Amino acid sequence: MAPKLEKVLDFRGYIAVGGELLNEIPVKGGAHRMLVQAKGGFIRGVGPAAGFNADLKPFSADYILxxxxxxxxxxxxRIIAATPSGDTLYLHYPGILKMNEAVGKIIAASGDxxxxxxxxxxxxTTPVIETSSKEFKWLESSVLVGQGHWHIDxxxxxxxxxxxxxxN
Structure with missing residues (x-):
């Protein structure tokens, strides 16, 4: 029997775009490394993780290839976050984002x-979580998957x- 998906988190990370990005760094073989710095955001628990709330801290970033x-x-x-009660969270994940015209406009900070x-x-994405929160320690032993989209406000x-x- 195939596993089921149970929603546990909503995550929003505001990012540097356009001229705020670290210039692309060519990597041998043709790909480029780009550093996209997080500028704030939040992680909110839902369902079994309801009550978990953390805000992103400086030094969070995406090292895109x-x-x-x-x-x-x-x-x-790599994300560092903290809860209002002082618990910390380290979230890291690999993932795949297929580029298209809409994504290109977002990254370039195009007016449209x-x-x-x-x-x-x-x-x-496939997030992995480390947390000092005893109540939400179970997230560390969970297999997580995420789906992304762009939010603008x-x-x-x-x-x-x-x-x-x-x-199961």
């Missing part, structure tokens, strides 16, 4: 960039994810 031959961004995200919906592009441009755990 962008392969122009396949139009694929290989994600390598628009938010996207889940499913507008192939964007999946008055605070800026954000990568937004719904994160699920695999359950």
């Amino acid at each position: 962008l392969d122009p031959t396949t139009g694929t961004a290989h994600l390598n995200v 960039a628009k938010a996207t919906d889940y499913g507008d592009t192939e964007w999946f 008055e605070q800026g441009t954000a990568a937004e994810y719904e994160v699920y755990r695999l359950v």
Whole structure:
């Protein structure tokens, strides 16, 4: 029997775009490394993780390897967050983001960039969580998957994810 998905987290990370990005760094073989710094955001628990709330801290970033031959961004995200009660969270995940015109406009901070919906592009991650919270320690032993899309509001441009755990 196939596993089921149980939603556990909503995650939004506001990011640097356009001229705020660290210039692409060519890597032998044609791909480019790009550093996308997080500028704030949050992680909110839902379902069995309801009550878990953390805000992103400085030093969070995505170390993207962008392969122009396949139009694929290989994600390598490292997030540090803290709860109001002082618990810390370290979230890291690899993932795949297929580049398309809408994604290109977002990254370039184009004036006509628009938010996207889940499913507008192939964007999946496999988050791993470490936390000092005793109540939510079970997240460390869960297999998690996330799906992303772009969110734009008055605070800026954000990568937004719904994160699920695999359950029997």
